[in-house]
Amino acid sequence: MAKIDLASAPMREGSGYPAPFHERAAGRTKWQLGDAGDLSDFGVNLVELPPGGWSSQRHWHEEEDEFVYILAGELVLVTDEGETLLRAGDCAAFPKGVANGHHMINRSTAPAIYLEVGTRNPAGVCHYPDVDLHYDPARGGYLRKDGTPYPKRTG
Template sequence: MPKIDVASVPERRGSDYPTPFDQPVSGRVRQALGKAGGLTDLGVNLMHLPSGQWSSQRHWHTHEEEFVYILSGELILVTGDDEQVLRAGDCAAFPKNVPDGHHLINRQEATAVYLDIGTHSSADACTYSDIDLHAAPEPAGYSHKDGTAYP
């Protein structure tokens, strides 16, 4: 596989969460490096998280594993009952089907940069720990936790 020209990989800002859940991640910038390189089973994303922004809503996956590696800046890793500081060179792993939601928050002034790596599974469901949001396996998409679809 040839070298990936990172500068040519499109940037995607924000998320596809339904309103109002999209607001804390509205400034997040993602470049899908793995997709640009033709990967289909593994996602590798270069993430830029500006001051005050979240990586996602706090969540956990049934069939997908995640790994983050901090390249620059400082982020707070929030889990069910803990917060930990992650700085450049730190990493964290999230095994599948462990019901302890996680996300990252940038409480610093500078934009943080990190790699977000994870497996893909069409059987995956995602539970959002703190809000009324659930993502069912493809192609169902987002719903309330009672199963009612978002508009």
């Protein structure tokens, strides 16, 4: 199967973050194109972010590269260096192991659409510098920075 039917691709709304961290990305919609194409080495998502929405909590990965390409609209990229406006045709890369938290915020009045590509590392640890959140699959998933696990979210 080479051609992917977007209408039948797995779709996920919101995020898997524990409460209350999930609220900022609640309006985010991801079509999991890499899953639809049976890719195993890297993931590809088509993402729609509504006005006011966040792509994620600000984060960085120990063992996963990330890349985004803006297809429509505009987003504000927030990193340790500050804020950068990204518009359709712009892209950004986040190499694994670089401790520079990043995320995007839609501060415009229209939805933004972007392509997200990243390494699939089932043991990938993720750091969230702004909030009491850490992700470590070997230790059960989402944890507080002191190692205490968050309860599973039910809604």
